[in-house]
Amino acid sequence: MLGLAHLDRPFDYLVDADQDAQAVPGARLRVRFSGRLVDAFLLARLERSEHDGKLGWIDRVVSPEPVLTPEVAQLCRSVADRYAGTMSDVVRLAVPPRHARTEKEEAAAPPPPFIDPDPELTRWAAYRGAQAFAAAVAAGRAPRAAWQSTPGEDWPARLAELIGHTVAAGRGVIAVVPDQRDLDRLEWACAPLGERCVTLAAGLGPTARYRRWLAALRGGADVVLGTRSAVFAPVRNLGLIVVWDDGDPSLDEPRAPYPHPREVAVLRSHQQQCGLLLAGVSRTAEVQSLVAAGWAHDVVAERAVVRERGPRVLALDEENRVVGNDPLVRLARVPEFAFRLARTSLDADRPVLISVPRRGYLPSLSCAKCRTHARCRACHGPLAMAPDGSVSCRWCGRVETSVRCAVCGSTEIRARTVGAARTAEELGRAFRGVPVLTSDGAKRTDRIPGGARLVVATPGAEPVVEPGQDDDGGYGTVIAVDTWAHLDREDLRAEEDAARHWFSLGALARPARDGGTLVILADNDIPVVQAVVRWDPVAFAAEQLAQRVELGFPPAVTMAAVDGTAEAVRLFVDLVELPADAGILGPVPLPPGVRPPPGDFGPKAEFERLLFRVDRSRGRELARALSLAQARRATGRDGGPLRVQVDPPTIG
Template structure:
């Protein structure tokens, strides 16, 4: 037998066991035990799952070796490309390869593996029409580079109203013509459906595989295998598709990289954009970060010269954009009181909606918060109303046409809440949700149908007729011919959060809504209920996401926040965090910030038995980008040492966390 030693990576969660172990291969498993297959091995007296990473002639381990117990499946699911990517992601995010592999490879279904094993002849794909890319500077050059098999890298800024799913499909088709594969990752199911339809129309349904977490396990594994076996030339999916085994990968496209859904909530918390960049680099594939808005991370790719920006001339942008207006200073003073209906819908917004409805066109109304009245306060002293059982925030709900009060944490109901601070029974709304807004608009525009989209009931599209569509950010349905107007209410609620990315996130959400509105030449108008003097509002009015991202990046550099620096958050109880910092020999120039309480809204890390959930804090490790890999490597080493020594409690490690506070 040639190379009788199997090097196996066991699927164990402990960082100090994140390495290969050598096993002898029985003669009867010689043919099946190939690199990339799933195996079972005995480890510390019990059988565990693992992946056969490589085979070798000899072992460096002294002593007797155990035997490979069995080959679970002969399908080589861990391809060399995905194996290299898993290694790179684990290093980048200071995690374990076992955690990354759980994200990368779906669970096995034996019945599905027996289907469609035979190779298929690649279909003939016609070259797509890419004339629409002439709208953009370097747009045609990008298409030509993809058609020639070059590893082009671009940050594409789509013009307002762009049929972006079709543009993404054209890029994928341009690569598929050359015989290489393409991967397109989008944030949610609605975007996925639109891109999949465009790819099926342009490329052909037999060569497109659609992956999403919403598929059943069997169906997802079937489509994943179609990509692995080369039956699908193009893979379109949500976050879970970022590791899809696309055969001969030639292009990776990430749409709207600023969406929170692109951030994996499970360890080691990789972001789709960063995984795509790593994958394009390792595979020699092209990379395109696309969207209407622009994140600081994409701006950094342009400024560093790693990617070229593909943007439209200002004349084209103005031709496609709706007219966008904001409140003057005098009007902005009114919206400080969100309980006043007139302030929530100022005269300019009311007029824009009325004119669009008069033309029998739908009007989009974006409200930052869902629900009825999700936050209440005392009318007299302005103190927030709190539950007397758990001190959670109180909200007003509407049930069968009647209003009721309940706690948002423990659901305790109260007949007539009173302020704990002053005892007043007079209540005011701090924030008005989408459902209450729909009621108010129904009274303000009698006879006009009012539709809602958000939460569990998200509309994909609406008919091109007179109606008011109230939605939360990200749940905006598409109107076939575009909305006549859009009202972006309660801008203060989006901009008032204590978060590093609050302005970037607000601009992205507003722009996504504006792109659904008709151009100004066709009467399209957007009213944003926010002070016109705020820089992010000015960027929206000018439709200048690149300029805003540049300014935002300069500010991040001044204060030392990602992506201008590398930052790693260590979360856990005070003893565990102190123990972690004490074990580390961080690179020179690393700043240790904290400990501080977890930022509002951050998920609590998993703690040991008996730990106090209130004794959770965060330490931030910050260094320059050139030292980022060294810092991540040291953090990974500390994790392994503490794991082997059974350190003073678990911690959660997040590299460049999305929300710092």
């Protein structure tokens, strides 16, 4: 477990006779390496070594528990090769730290057989190919599919039914979701599975997390639900892996080598020959590429079912009389026709959701005269205004008693963006007597009861409306404001992220037959808006994929990003032996919103990004070339910390 690219290979050690019983493959060890004791895992026991020199001895067996199973070890090696990383870094993501007291506890007895209450999966009948997919998983085959959930679908309940069907056939399941809220919903839906289902998430303490992880390793749990790293869980007789909403940025791994759970699931499905379901309300170009290649197939509902379950979708279209009658429709933040729809829903005792892209009060300020972005004088971070009128830096927290424009010298400021708190304040005045709830990253509400209320929420923090006795729940009206924040981003995935957000909003609304409406305050002519109006995420993903194939962007190609100072990037490029026909883009300044590589830099350090691009068929060659370059770099003059990412989540 060295984490060094030039030492990323197994090493042979001798096993003492006293350690023979405990030194089993997968066990944790302590070995002496280069004069110091380091952590290690035992991969295999061999009769003899190919090394002709003198071998050292294992210092001690830390634990005989075989925590690194052969399947997980093979997966970690493949992930490291795929992402140009080291196996030890991947193992740290896959195997949690040891908790000795928990490890000494007796293993739970295997759970009794589970009886599927709905072996026909009747609620999945609306999706073409779903029942055949479930039957193939239960039969021990390895089908792969992309499931497109319809609007208003109770996706945790559907996944719980599929998980139960798989467990009843005697196979294990791993389900990966983006965040804790999704995990709580799925865990509640899987409650009938009892103790055979465990959850793994970052919020658990080391004891609880390790106990649940051991339950899966020892066969006491058939189902593991969790966030990113749960995709590595050592589930026995694995039959199905589910990844929900793979486009959510919460699934982007912040630690090297930055593997995405979707790609890890694809590798594991292939290696262990288990089923794979990539599911969501929207669809990414990466998933569509798997379907287009024939590696996975569609599990989608007929258009008639989608129309029946979907909300009415409105955008800014002059030909629509509801919209065109308002002459200020493109100037107002919330135009008059949207107010009318919200008032109609509130009068019908139904909640209204207002989606705002930024939290806070006034999260971004600028000069009132020349429109220059207002910046902190200490760290050059963006300035924001609180409800009490105070101005402070969003980065360092410094309070500015006076703000002066660095360009024109003006002391007058204006709001560049309006946050959720200010929006809630304004709407509270417009709809007097109506309760107003704010849900954002700082204070989030997961569920709300039905009834008339205004909910102002940021992306990912929208509460779910609980169903009533005679009511399926859902918002009467959902309004997406400040849509420019999604569409004006200079990033490859800007439109895809906008589509994902708006499809998710529409899924929270009631069906059109019940008065449900989604209002997108963006021009109706924009392709992504048209896709939401038609409610056709599959066609939109296919269009995105076709454009990327034509332009040579992921997933049509494999792209790697190298981030660091100008000197570090230049020295690294000199060490890379690229495959034939590889392209180089840049270097350019690091895109806005991308964190600099981890390391000790000065306060005025400037960072660059260089992109390598090769055909998808040569992706492993590029990853190998990057790994070798990092190994050479570790033994010579490196120029400072550097970050290497294969298929980075942000490509500016």
